[in-house]
Amino acid sequence: MASMDLRHLVQDNGSKIVLFVWDGLGGITSGPGGKTELAAARTPNADRLAREGCCGLLEPVYPGVTPGSGPGHLALFGYDPVEYQIGRGALEAAGVGFDLEHGDVAARLNFCTLDSKGCITDRRAGRIPTDESKKIVEKLAKAIKEVDGIRVLWSPVKEHRALLVLRGEGLGDGVEDTDPQRTGVAPLEPKATDDTAESARTADVAGKVLRKAREVLAGEPKANGVLARGFAKRPHWPSIQERFGLKAAVVAGTPMYRGVAKLVGMTELPATNEVERDVASLAEHWNEFDYFFLHYKHTDKAGEDGDFAAKVKAIEEADRALPSVEKLRPDVLIVTADHSTPAALSSHSWHPVPVLLWARTVRRDTVDRFDEVACTAGGLGLRPSTHLMPLALGHAGRLAKFGA
């Protein structure tokens, strides 16, 4: 089914939708008794909602394809992640909560170790700890503030990573990575990948910035060089308001998820990654928005750590928060995930994610428990995650009839 433009069908009936994402929720049947984390967890509230609502499975990007957090969430918001791609630099900016302005060009930096001839001996500078990296970034930020009239902004990321943002007039983002992807050679010079004056200007300025950075870092024992990847501007996409007529808000304690939500025009509400406090934050702004994206992080974290028991515990914590969300009386309440993170794999995976959609307008199915295997028999079926937004709008009464 090709994607459908819903703009002319969208209507505002004052209804409210809550998308409660339990990050990385999906698992594989690897636990005791051949259970997934969700099947092993005690989730009386989600189970009740599953009985009263309808369930199914969502495939975030494409069969067999493991999504990153950006694509996984974009799909839930109704943005096909294959069509709506974010350059690595812009994603990195979103990830650290750096709001790119129109025209900014961002790149992801990796600190590296260079030998006396300037050749790379370690592409990740021994994975220096975040604290150390932070100090190096401060040093760079103090030393390099402007080049040729272009402002140069620096932001630490995790471990050996950092963010570089060039701000000024006439910058393009068609610039090659300077990471040669191997050791024993020197970093590459940034080169324009198109023949616009804008990309040439970025390549020129970036070259100067990176050379200066090397001078500043000359005395560092490990991080004495820097590699830049994924030069990119912030994408300018039609907002969730334009596409789906929704005033949308995000409550997410982790900058990355706020960043992605803001790329589609959501308003950021205070968040802490403590689920009950985050629900309270949502409740405080209940009257101001139509659509709330509430993010719960700990499920994914436990999955990434390969900790089955911790993931079960996290799921149970999220479940306990459901009644507080229900108290707000949303018209549509959805519990699902951006992707699977089975503890058995200690990483994101391609497995479809369980979804439960509760609404008064739902056609109930036979699913009486919220878990991956039970959802296989759900009335929503197995479908792309991008179907979730139109289904939410339909159940909320926010789509007019198509044709007479």
Place this chain on the structure above:
Amino acid sequence: MASMDLRHLVQDNGSKIVLFVWDGLGGITSGPGGKTELAAARTPNADRLAREGCCGLLEPVYPGVTPGSGPGHLALFGYDPVEYQIGRGALEAAGVGFDLEHGDVAARLNFCTLDSKGCITDRRAGRIPTDESKKIVEKLAKAIKEVDGIRVLWSPVKEHRALLVLRGEGLGDGVEDTDPQRTGVAPLEPKATDDTAESARTADVAGKVLRKAREVLAGEPKANGVLARGFAKRPHWPSIQERFGLKAAVVAGTPMYRGVAKLVGMTELPATNEVERDVASLAEHWNEFDYFFLHYKHTDKAGEDGDFAAKVKAIEEADRALPSVEKLRPDVLIVTADHSTPAALSSHSWHPVPVLLWARTVRRDTVDRFDEVACTAGGLGLRPSTHLMPLALGHAGRLAKFGA
């Protein structure tokens, strides 16, 4: 899955397909015991066919999108309703059984009430009854037969609605509505929306027709003005014969469904909306066609009225007609719907519709009862309604092998 052109696979093996549409059949689990209308109904024949055949669920247009009757049927005929859109005027013509000729431009009229300054006080003329409206249309038809060499044809619709058709050479349909969508202002003049001479000609003629109409209606107490919407020509689409190699017939007692079927090239057979008589009409022409679209209206009517019990009764009536259809020994017999019309919502809805496909070539599934929830476990799965036509052709042996 993108749509596939089946023309080079189509073969004629003399097999026969019956598509029996129970209009608006799908419901939600809102009835006694959490049942849908179909689950509550006694349907021994459909249940038997479900046991011998295979079942599933069809999504007519797009997830969450509520289809009008036109789109819902087009999808069942294998025409993606997002790709095959009908202008409102042409749909209105189909709805009253007015066969638009090539070049005709149709518009939907609403009678309205104007004050002494010519400003609209009621956009629907107090929803005057159909009888009254019919007389007004007759008056207009007598008074305005031709303008500038263009024939002007009038046809009553329901209540305050009517159909206007302009017939002649060189007319375009790029013309704006004259309904300002609010009261307190005068009707708009018809304006061309493109810069072709054809659309300008239609705008000019329509302007004259509408001014004359106002003169004719000057003495009317309520319907003393007229608003035109949705100027459109009849779409020219590849027929069901061209696309699927089928000689197709429609048996539908309501003009709207006949009209849509005729847009894809079906031949109209006599019909009454009395189901046993309509099956008899089909039987009389059994040898002349390959594909029969048999329409049953009362299920939708009861759903629209919000009458759960009446919908159950209508379903049972349709079920009782099944043996008469089976007696004809179709190779493929399908029972499904154009869309859901849950009595609980008193309107069309976006919920997928149940489908049962009976054929000797079917792979039977475990479904032993024809209802929405049972169909969730069906072998046909949940899929777009546009998949039904290729499935029907396949089970009828009408598609050659693809590739060697």
